Amino acid sequence: MANTxxxxxxxxxxxxxxxxxxxxxxxxxxxxxxFAIYPIIESLRLSLYEAGDGGGVFVGLANYAxxxxxxxxxxxxxxxxxxxxxxxLMHMLxxxxxxxxxxxxxxxxxxxxxxTYRTIFFLPTLLSVVVVGFIWQLxxxxxxxxxxxxxxxxxxxxxxKPWLGLESSALITVTLISIWQYVGxxxxxxxxxxxxxxxETIEAARIDGLNGWWIFWKVKLPLILPTLGLVGILTYxxxxxxxxxxxxxxxxxxxxxxxxxxxxxxxxxxxxxxxQAQLGDVYMGATVASALFFxxxxxxxxxxxxxxxxxxxxxx
Amino acid sequence: MTTRxxxxxxxxxxxxxxxxxxxxxxxxxxESWRAEDQALWDELILPVFEAQNPxxxxxxxxxxxxxxxxxxxxxxxxxxxxxxxxxxxxDNALAMYDAGNLANIAELEGLSNFSDVAKAAWSTDNxxxxxxxxxxxxxxGFMYNKDAFAELNxxxxxxxAEFYAVLDAIKDDGTYxxxxxxxxxxWEAATMGYTNVGPAYWGGEDGRLGLISGDAKMTDDxxxxxxxxxxxxxxxxxxxFQAQGYTDSQNLFxxxxxxxxxxxxxxxxxxxxxxxxxxxxxxxxxxDADSSCYISDHTDIGIGMNASTxxxxxxxxxxxxxxxxxxxxxxxxxxxxxxxxxxxxINVENALANEFVAMRGQCEATIRVAHQILSRGELPLGNQxxxxxxxxxxxxxxxxxxxAEAQANLDGWYKP
Numbered sequence: 001m002a003n004t005x006x007x008x009x010x011x012x013x014x015x016x017x018x019x020x021x022x023x024x025x026x027x028x029x030x031x032x033x034x035f036a037i038y039p040i041i042e043s044l045r046l047s048l049y050e051a052g053d054g055g056g057v058f059v060g061l062a063n064y065a066x067x068x069x070x071x072x073x074x075x076x077x078x079x080x081x082x083x084x085x086x087x088x089l090m091h092m093l094x095x096x097x098x099x100x101x102x103x104x105x106x107x108x109x110x111x112x113x114x115x116t117y118r119t120i121f122f123l124p125t126l127l128s129v130v131v132v133g134f135i136w137q138l139x140x141x142x143x144x145x146x147x148x149x150x151x152x153x154x155x156x157x158x159x160x161k162p163w164l165g166l167e168s169s170a171l172i173t174v175t176l177i178s179i180w181q182y183v184g185x186x187x188x189x190x191x192x193x194x195x196x197x198x199x200e201t202i203e204a205a206r207i208d209g210l211n212g213w214w215i216f217w218k219v220k221l222p223l224i225l226p227t228l229g230l231v232g233i234l235t236y237x238x239x240x241x242x243x244x245x246x247x248x249x250x251x252x253x254x255x256x257x258x259x260x261x262x263x264x265x266x267x268x269x270x271x272x273x274x275x276q277a278q279l280g281d282v283y284m285g286a287t288v289a290s291a292l293f294f295x296x297x298x299x300x301x302x303x304x305x306x307x308x309x310x311x312x313x314x315x316x
Numbered sequence: 317m318t319t320r321x322x323x324x325x326x327x328x329x330x331x332x333x334x335x336x337x338x339x340x341x342x343x344x345x346x347e348s349w350r351a352e353d354q355a356l357w358d359e360l361i362l363p364v365f366e367a368q369n370p371x372x373x374x375x376x377x378x379x380x381x382x383x384x385x386x387x388x389x390x391x392x393x394x395x396x397x398x399x400x401x402x403x404x405x406x407d408n409a410l411a412m413y414d415a416g417n418l419a420n421i422a423e424l425e426g427l428s429n430f431s432d433v434a435k436a437a438w439s440t441d442n443x444x445x446x447x448x449x450x451x452x453x454x455x456x457g458f459m460y461n462k463d464a465f466a467e468l469n470x471x472x473x474x475x476x477a478e479f480y481a482v483l484d485a486i487k488d489d490g491t492y493x494x495x496x497x498x499x500x501x502x503w504e505a506a507t508m509g510y511t512n513v514g515p516a517y518w519g520g521e522d523g524r525l526g527l528i529s530g531d532a533k534m535t536d537d538x539x540x541x542x543x544x545x546x547x548x549x550x551x552x553x554x555x556x557f558q559a560q561g562y563t564d565s566q567n568l569f570x571x572x573x574x575x576x577x578x579x580x581x582x583x584x585x586x587x588x589x590x591x592x593x594x595x596x597x598x599x600x601x602x603x604d605a606d607s608s609c610y611i612s613d614h615t616d617i618g619i620g621m622n623a624s625t626x627x628x629x630x631x632x633x634x635x636x637x638x639x640x641x642x643x644x645x646x647x648x649x650x651x652x653x654x655x656x657x658x659x660x661x662i663n664v665e666n667a668l669a670n671e672f673v674a675m676r677g678q679c680e681a682t683i684r685v686a687h688q689i690l691s692r693g694e695l696p697l698g699n700q701x702x703x704x705x706x707x708x709x710x711x712x713x714x715x716x717x718x719x720a721e722a723q724a725n726l727d728g729w730y731k732p
Binding site for chain 1: 407498499500501502554555556557558559560561564567568691694695696699702703706707710712713725728
């Protein structure tokens with residue numbers, strides 16, 4: 001009797017195995033493992049090899065020593081890294097404030113035609129990078145572009161410069177084009193977050209005597225801080241991975257003039273696939289890719305442990 | 317029952333016919349990246365060969381240019397590549413030979429119809445093995461707007477001094493942009509600029525082979541002078557040339573807004589379609605009246621044999637034919653601007669192409685300086701010249717500085 005009693009109590013304590021958790025997790029886990037995690041590991045492994053007879057030869061960290069030790073490689077790497085940082089800072093200082101300002105304006109309930117503006121701001125994001133690159137090349141072309149003629153018309157024609165072709169301005173021009181195209185994404189994220197700010201909180205602030213300006217700074221902004229952090233980290237990742245296509249379209253694989261628009265993406269492309277007389281080297285390419293992976297990992301790690309955990313989330 | 321017999325009969329006949337055909341005709345195919353030349357090979361070149369060799373059926377099977385190297389290597393590895401392989405010059409084809417994919421065809425008699433410069437593009441470094449028949453080259457030079465020259469009363473320049481005098485005259489007149497070139501895409505600066513006019517200063521092959529043997533350095537006066545010439549070009553380029561790309565330059569010239577266009581013979585077909593003025597060509601200027609002029613007669617396309625082909629005799633028959641005067645003339649006239657590399661005396665029908673070919677008789681020939689061996693390392697000199705030449709024209713680097721940087725790079729990996 002006692003025996004059966006203990007068995008039954010054990011049975012009630014032991015929960016049934018919840019297989020459905022595995023079933024639900026499986027598709028995403030499998031797909032991510034096969035198409036994301038496995039390639040990353042494989043790429044990290046490849047960076048420890050060097051071309052040899054009929055395949056790779058294990059060389060340990062020699063490729064990394066080359067990348068950071070040999071002036072030829074190190075100069076290119078740090079130049080690309082520096083350009084990426086400039087790109088990131090400009091996006092943070094120009095793109096995200098503009099997006100935030102536009103989102104704040106769009107979320108004003110009395111604004112007429114908000115849906116139209118929203119669509120217009122978001123439209124460039126939907127365009128192919130190749131199209132955007134081509135359009136802007138035409139606009140800025142010193143030969144056929146509309147900008148020299150337009151600036152002449154305004155009487156400031158003497159200020160026109162072939163911006164995409166000058167070392168001093170090429171990177172800034174490319175960044176501004178990228179901002180023009182992608183400002184819609186942070187705009188949408190901010191906009192969604194601002195719409196989520198509860199009406200009662202804003203009303204309470206208004207009753208307390210705050211005007212629209214201070215409501216934005218004192219009420220809305222603190223409430224959407226997590227979104228600001230999210231946009232920041234998306235900008236960080238995007239500027240290392242997504243800046244490649246626009247620069248390749250606008251400036252070509254050599255990221256001219258004189259590598260002034262070279263970023264990690266174009267540097268990786270040239271190394272991995274080769275360019276013109278330069279033959280592709282998958283092992284050095286994997287090394288550059290791995291270095292890029294670690295840069296992103298460190299950045300995201302700093303954000304997660306340094307910023308995200310300190311962000312206070314207000315329950316609304 | 318009857319239908320079954322009928323079917324069997326049909327089958328038997330089919331088998332017989334195909335059997336006979338197979339026994340009669342050997343099918344060999346050509347791998348190429350010149351997909352745009354499909355019609356030209358099918359309609360103009362191959363029928364002539366097949367008429368003379370009725371037992372061989374040659375098929376031209378091109379791949380898109382950008383995918384050619386990768387696709388061909390995959391097919392070679394899988395044993396499904398064509399019998400005949402169109403070769404890119406120098407290291408690319410050399411790598412295929414080293415991997416055992418291209419056969420040594422040094423014993424082919426017709427090879428004596430080609431100059432050493434032409435053969436160098438498809439030989440091992442010591443010259444012992446030859447793996448492709450040189451097929452076609454492109455010649456560098458300048459094209460000019462004949463109407464503009466007539467309007468301004470200008471003569472075609474022969475020397476450096478005359479060249480700049482002509483440019484000055486066009487600039488002073490102001491109707492035309494003196495020279496259509498930009499530095500945005502960088503390669504024009506090196507290909508149409510530095511390696512176009514430079515050989516006159518480094519002595520063509522002497523300088524180029526000197527670099528390879530280690531006797532010459534990029535910092536030698538001849539090579540620096542090439543860069544100095546680039547710096548001299550800057551005032552003659554159009555407004556905003558720093559952001560002017562290759563297609564911009566092409567349009568600028570064919571629309572009649574620029575008078576001179578540094579280029580090569582590969583533009584002939586396109587330009588003759590687009591320009592509605594008369595086009596002329598002149599060779600890169602010589603240093604002075606006493607020295608000779610130099611042209612880059614650049615070896616661009618060769619043709620070789622897949623080492624694992626089962627139809628070796630037929631392929632050799634075809635390759636032998638590609639060394640003949642007949643093939644040279646067919647090819648040169650079918651694709652104006654791509655000139656046969658053979659030393660046969662050929663009759664070029666296209667007038668503009670003829671002006672380019674005539675340069676071979678007047679000037680010493682060389683090839684693009686960085687293409688052989690010197691582009692094997694990190695960085696390839698060929699790529700580096702793009703950036704350096706563009707920098708010099710942009711005025712962001714001095715000629716001496718650019719030359720020193722190129723030499724420093726060579727010193728880094730190249731041991732003569």
